[in-house]
Amino acid sequence: MSTVENAARALKSLKDEEWRTLAGLERASSGSGTPDMGRLSRMSRLPLERVRFATDALEKKGLAARRGHGYVLTREGVEVMALKDYVKKDLIFALGAAIAKGKESDVYEALTEEGTAYALKFYKIGRTSFTSVRKKRVREQAEFRSWMTANYDAARREYDALRKLQGLSPAFPRAVAYSRSTVLLEELSGVRLSNRPYLEDPRSAFLSIVESMRTAYLKANLVNADLSEYNVLTDGASVWLIDWPQAVDATHPNHSELLMHDVSAVAAFFKRAYRVGSDPGATFRYVSGATQRLE
Ligand SMILES: Nc1ncnc2c1ncn2[C@@H]1O[C@H](COP(=O)(O)OP(=O)(O)OP(=O)(O)O)[C@@H](O)[C@H]1O
Ligand SMILES: [Mg+2]
Incomplete structure (x- = not known):
């Protein structure tokens, strides 16, 4: 059973004092060293x-x-707290099947009480097993803290980026909420472009990605910085640009290079997979606002 499924199951069986202890463990994680029982007792009241x-x-x-x-908390411990948070806020009612499991995140379907489906993304960057070899306590605590920081930050950064993009184009999924290492998203019905699905009009799909990158850059000041065929979903006609935790704004010293990198990755893929040729330089100038039309 995956950590997420275990967390979802645990959600139903946790008693009030167990929740308070989990919350105490989470609060205590920000200190140094493994919280001992005395500290945990104070933190959990x-x-x-x-x-x-x-x-x-x-x-x-x-x-x-x-x-x-x-x-220490485990990844499941973190995930069950996030799930509880969403349930308490009436955002979700049940967890459905896994949509995708990758290196850095697992994405599950989550349902509202009315039956609307969301995509719930659980980050799992870095070390995920807290039960392996026994090491020095301080070091383990430091590792857990760094795991927490990396994953909590990724979820918050993705949420923040998507909120900035909200409403600017239908190509950006709506972010509903975030909690701890997770972010709750509008569910999209597409497949990854890397699967090379049939596209009704490959050139117009390419142009619509370019247009969305331009909108993100000029209206929200954001560069995805990891855009490629793996982070674009499509239903054959519409495209969606996903996966924004590493997005940077124009204050980032490398934002131009990162934008050029995104443009080149998408252009190269369209050429390879759909024989849609383009000039990355001209595309970059258009996306960055240097030109008003794509020559
Ligand atoms: N809003 C969404 N609606 C539907 N499916 C989604 C959504 N967001 C992500 N997915 C699915 O989850 C997969 C992984 O999402 P994403 O690219 O955001 O995460 P990731 O951390 O890059 O994962 P990976 O480690 O697999 O690259 C997507 O390819 C897609 O199949
Ligand atoms: Mg991705």
Whole structure:
């Protein structure tokens, strides 16, 4: 079972004191060293013996892992807290099937009570197993903190970028909310361009990607910085530009190179896969606003 599925299952069985202990563990993670039982008891506002009982239960459910005299959250622990957050805010009601599982994230379908489907993206950058070899406590805590920072930051950055893009073009998925290492997105019905699906009009699909990149750059000041056939979805007619955690704005010293890189990657793919030729230099000038028309 994946961590997400385990988290979804745990969501139903967690008792109030277990939630408080999870929240205490999360708060304690920002300090140095593995939180010991005393600190955890203060952070969770629970008596010591209740915390012991709760951490025991959390460990059995895979949501916390024992470290020396204390505990750390696991990835499942983080994910169950995010799920609870969305459920509490009435944003989602149930978790559906996995849409895609990749290196840096797993994407699941999530349903609202009315049956609307969202895509829920769970980041999993870096080390994901907190139960492997026993190492120095401080080091483990530092590793967990860096895992948390990387994944919490990625989710927040993707959400922030998509909020800036919201409404500028239908090619940007709507971001509904984010929580911890996850971001809740409008569900798109397309497939990745890298699958080389049939396109009704390849040239116009290319131009519509170019137009969207231009809109992102000129209206939201954003460069995706990881655009390629892997981060464009299509249903054969419309295109969507996804995956924005690494987006940079014009204050980034390399934003021009990154924009050129995005333009070149998309242009090269269209040439290779659909025989749609273009001039990357001219396309770059158009996307960056130096020219008003694509020659
Ligand atoms: N809003 C969405 N609606 C539907 N499917 C989505 C959505 N966002 C992402 N996906 C699916 O999840 C896959 C991975 O998404 P994304 O590119 O954002 O994450 P990633 O971190 O790059 O994942 P990977 O490690 O696989 O590259 C997409 O290729 C797509 O199949
Ligand atoms: Mg991607």
